[in-house]
Amino acid sequence: MPSTIVVKDVRKLYGETRAVDGVSFEVSEGEFLGILGPNGAGKTTTLEIIEGLRQADEGEVRVLGESPWPRNPNLLPRIGVQLQASSFFERLTAREQIRTWASLYGIAPKKADEMLDVVGLGDKANTPTEKLSGGQAQRLSIACALAHGPDLVFLDEPTSGLDPQARRNLWDLLRDINAEGRTVVLTTHYMDEAEILCDRVAIMDLGKILELGTPAALVRGLDAPTHVSVESGAIPEAEARRLFSDADVSDDGVSLTIATRAPAAVLSTLAERNALRGLSVRGATLEDVFLNLTGREYRDEQ
Amino acid sequence: MSNSLNSLSRAMALGFVRDKTALFFTILFPLMFLVLFGGIFKDQTAPRSEVVQIGQVSLLDRIPPAERSQLDQVLQLEKTDDRAAALEKVRKGDADAAVEEVGQTIVLHYAAADQVKSGTVRGLFDSLVQYGNLAAAGVTKPAYSLETQQVEDESLKTIQYVTPGLLGWAIATGAMFGAALTLVTWRQKKVLRRLRLAPVSTATIAGARVGVSIAIALVQMAIFIGVALIPYFGLRLSAYWWMAIPLVGAGTLAFLAIGLLAGSFAKTAEAASAIANLIVLPMAFLSGAFFPLQGAPGWLQTISKALPLRHLVDGMQAVMVRGEGPASVLPQIGILLAFAVVVSVIAVSLFRWDDA
Ligand SMILES: Nc1ncnc2c1ncn2[C@@H]1O[C@H](COP(=O)(O)OP(=O)(O)O)[C@@H](O)[C@H]1O
Ligand SMILES: [Mg+2]
Numbered sequence: 001m002p003s004t005i006v007v008k009d010v011r012k013l014y015g016e017t018r019a020v021d022g023v024s025f026e027v028s029e030g031e032f033l034g035i036l037g038p039n040g041a042g043k044t045t046t047l048e049i050i051e052g053l054r055q056a057d058e059g060e061v062r063v064l065g066e067s068p069w070p071r072n073p074n075l076l077p078r079i080g081v082q083l084q085a086s087s088f089f090e091r092l093t094a095r096e097q098i099r100t101w102a103s104l105y106g107i108a109p110k111k112a113d114e115m116l117d118v119v120g121l122g123d124k125a126n127t128p129t130e131k132l133s134g135g136q137a138q139r140l141s142i143a144c145a146l147a148h149g150p151d152l153v154f155l156d157e158p159t160s161g162l163d164p165q166a167r168r169n170l171w172d173l174l175r176d177i178n179a180e181g182r183t184v185v186l187t188t189h190y191m192d193e194a195e196i197l198c199d200r201v202a203i204m205d206l207g208k209i210l211e212l213g214t215p216a217a218l219v220r221g222l223d224a225p226t227h228v229s230v231e232s233g234a235i236p237e238a239e240a241r242r243l244f245s246d247a248d249v250s251d252d253g254v255s256l257t258i259a260t261r262a263p264a265a266v267l268s269t270l271a272e273r274n275a276l277r278g279l280s281v282r283g284a285t286l287e288d289v290f291l292n293l294t295g296r297e298y299r300d301e302q
Numbered sequence: 303m304s305n306s307l308n309s310l311s312r313a314m315a316l317g318f319v320r321d322k323t324a325l326f327f328t329i330l331f332p333l334m335f336l337v338l339f340g341g342i343f344k345d346q347t348a349p350r351s352e353v354v355q356i357g358q359v360s361l362l363d364r365i366p367p368a369e370r371s372q373l374d375q376v377l378q379l380e381k382t383d384d385r386a387a388a389l390e391k392v393r394k395g396d397a398d399a400a401v402e403e404v405g406q407t408i409v410l411h412y413a414a415a416d417q418v419k420s421g422t423v424r425g426l427f428d429s430l431v432q433y434g435n436l437a438a439a440g441v442t443k444p445a446y447s448l449e450t451q452q453v454e455d456e457s458l459k460t461i462q463y464v465t466p467g468l469l470g471w472a473i474a475t476g477a478m479f480g481a482a483l484t485l486v487t488w489r490q491k492k493v494l495r496r497l498r499l500a501p502v503s504t505a506t507i508a509g510a511r512v513g514v515s516i517a518i519a520l521v522q523m524a525i526f527i528g529v530a531l532i533p534y535f536g537l538r539l540s541a542y543w544w545m546a547i548p549l550v551g552a553g554t555l556a557f558l559a560i561g562l563l564a565g566s567f568a569k570t571a572e573a574a575s576a577i578a579n580l581i582v583l584p585m586a587f588l589s590g591a592f593f594p595l596q597g598a599p600g601w602l603q604t605i606s607k608a609l610p611l612r613h614l615v616d617g618m619q620a621v622m623v624r625g626e627g628p629a630s631v632l633p634q635i636g637i638l639l640a641f642a643v644v645v646s647v648i649a650v651s652l653f654r655w656d657d658a
Contacts, residue, residue, distance in 0.1 A: 076501040087496035091320040103309035
């Protein structure tokens with residue numbers, strides 16, 4: 001089966017900045033791909049090159065078998081795009097907004113109104129777009145991208161700046177879109193989002209894709225320690241260091257954390273000493289994958 | 303495609319009518335000038351002298367009907383037998399003078415308060431007395447005669463002049479700001495980038511803007527003419543006024559093009575407004591939109607010939623108030639369209655979908 005998206009050795013320079021520095025990957029039909037990386041990693045530039053908004057300096061891009069650059073009228077009706085900054089006509093209500101965008105794709109007003117309900121904005125139909133909250137505006141923006149039922153959907157940081165509840169609601173929506181058989185490419189700088197939503201994740205930093213795979217495979221492939229934490233004082237720090245000499249022990253005054261590659265042994269030792277007060281166990285996450293790949297802590301700039 | 307054109311036009315039109323600032327500056331603000339100029343200078347031309355005639359004045363009573371109607375254009379005569387009341391009227395300024403016949407003498411009572419008016423009345427009666435003397439001496443065909451005539455087509459009555467001028471200015475402002483601000487805010491708000499990824503042609507986007515701007519210009523025209531026609535302002539349209547409609551269309555295209563050009567340079571809406579104002583205000587003064595250019599030096603007249611607003615205003619004056627024929631404004635329409643084409647070509651070559 002031919003890939004929905006093929007990206008081969010794409011490069012894009014902005015003066016001295018290597019925004020995209022030799023990126024290659026493929027996305028198959030119906031897949032949910034996440035591009036994960038900190039701000040400035042080159043996610044938006046990569047996405048916009050695939051969408052056909054920017055021209056790559058080097059490399060090749062094929063979308064649904066066609067080249068997106070220059071503006072390709074064959075592709076436009078088949079893709080749905082949510083840009084990083086929401087793009088709305090001024091002084092229109094939510095309903096007028098989605099009806100206008102939908103009509104550009106030949107979609108009837110009724111269908112557009114239904115889409116408004118799908119993203120849960122039915123009761124905000126008469127609200128001016130300028131008065132919508134961040135989450136509502138993001139949902140409207142996604143609704144505008146989906147109204148014409150595109151085969152391929154691009155979403156640039158759809159959940160950034162939302163509160164946890166709004167993010168969760170949006171995740172449900174994105175899962176549904178993908179479940180309908182649409183191919184989704186999403187960028188995010190949230191590790192948990194990529195891990196929960198995506199079939200495969202491309203970890204990007206400084207214009208390069210460092211690793212690409214399913215979240216589970218990325219974490220499994222990582223020889224990262226498991227973090228076992230108990231309440232501070234449950235066991236004296238010195239004793240813990242003596243007991244777990246090949247583990248990394250630290251105490252921040254609230255909890256004592258043992259980073260170990262043999263969590264079972266550590267847990268049974270702690271249990272014997274009745275030192276399991278406030279126990280928590282955290283396995284490796286994509287955060288550790290990032291740390292491992294770059295040697296830098298992953299920090300959200302947001 | 304026509305679906306896209308309709309919905310984009312609708313989105314633009316709604317964006318315009320919901321923008322209080324835009325509405326104010328394209329419609330209300332120019333209209334305020336019309337009301338101001340039209341109201342203040344309403345009685346500027348052809349002031350008739352109002353004179354009260356006390357009792358019989360043979361000099362006036364004997365004037366034959368033909369000459370009488372001539373006289374009526376400059377003199378409004380009111381007859382009374384109440385001498386005291388007549389003099390009181392003059393004292394209060396309700397009449398310019400009172401006239402009576404005492405024996406062989408014509409006595410003219412006037413107040414010195416308004417020197418211009420009393421001077422006019424005195425001059426008028428001087429010539430009437432001379433005319434009467436000549437007639438009494440048997441000279442029925444005087445060697446010289448004076449005919450008073452208002453030079454309507456050279457110096458228009460204020461409302462006749464300011465309506466096409468201010469309308470031209472309003473249309474130029476509306477079209478320029480409409481184009482410049484749409485381009486800049488759509489680029490800034492990423493609407494243009496998003497449109498680039500939608501199956502809609504640039505011709506459709508441009509077509510929507512042209513349609514909406516022409517509609518706005520015609521609404522401006524209807525409101526301006528409607529207000530100026532109110533008897534208080536007293537605009538009198540000449541026969542071929544409707545030729546102003548194609549003129550307005552051509553003018554809108556020319557100023558849309560200039561607006562697009564301004565919008566290509568400006569990065570923010572504020573900068574776009576500033577650029578548009580810097581262009582349209584001086585142009586309005588130099589084009590005779592606010593006051594006549596007759597007294598202006600030659601070089602200024604030459605400059606103004608290069609400005610599209612000059613041709614729009616000239617053309618509208620010609621067909622709306624000077625009574626010229628429909629074909630007389632074809633050159634102006636041609637110049638405006640040529641201007642629109644040339645500037646559009648430049649603007650399109652500078653067009654950018656986004657800031658970077
Ligand atoms: N239009 C542009 N002009 C110059 N530099 C740019 C431009 N767009 C992005 N960059 C730079 O390219 C790099 C990648 O940016 P971007 O693709 O927006 O990253 P991300 O979306 O991952 O935050 C950044 O260093 C950014 O500053
Ligand atoms: Mg980005």
